[in-house]
Amino acid sequence: MLGNRIGVISCSGEECLGGTISRLAVRKMMEELKPGMVSTLCLPLFIAGDGGEREFAEKYPTIAVDGCSKCCAKRAIEKYSSAVAGSIDVAEIIGEAKALEKPLSTRYITDLHMEYVNQTAAKTCEIFDEILAKQ
Numbered sequence: 689m690l691g692n693r694i695g696v697i698s699c700s701g702e703e704c705l706g707g708t709i710s711r712l713a714v715r716k717m718m719e720e721l722k723p724g725m726v727s728t729l730c731l732p733l734f735i736a737g738d739g740g741e742r743e744f745a746e747k748y749p750t751i752a753v754d755g756c757s758k759c760c761a762k763r764a765i766e767k768y769s770s771a772v773a774g775s776i777d778v779a780e781i782i783g784e785a786k787a788l789e790k791p792l793s794t795r796y797i798t799d800l801h802m803e804y805v806n807q808t809a810a811k812t813c814e815i816f817d818e819i820l821a822k823q
């Protein structure tokens with residue numbers, strides 16, 4: 689959904705826990721913490737070049753939420769659009785070794801995983817609020 693003027697894009701990491709956390713954090717942000725206030729961009733669509741995602745990130749501030757230090761979402765935005773307005777690396781929050789653990793089905797999410805999701809979502813919201821304050 690690209691109706692708002694601040695965007696967020698999570699990496700599509702299906703290979704590790706950091707990717708799971710990044711996606712759940714962005715979902716929490718859009719559904720609970722900033723409902724109706726943020727445009728969420730799809731990384732695969734962004735890379736494919738369809739759907740207006742690249743144009744959106746060129747025009748409006750966009751935050752990348754990446755699951756590990758490879759920072760795929762951030763690098764894609766910077767390659768195809770422009771500098772990111774902010775970026776989160778889940779590995780900096782939970783540690784690189786943890787971030788690279790096996791991905792998790794939401795059926796097996798523990799309280800500790802939810803704490804990681806909450807921390808990541810809170811940091812993303814901090815960046816969001818800073819951007820909003822400048823608009």
Ligand code: SF4
Nearest residue numbers: 699701755756759760
């Ligand atoms: S940033 Fe890391 S977890 Fe996310 S897609 Fe890239 S390699 Fe996978």
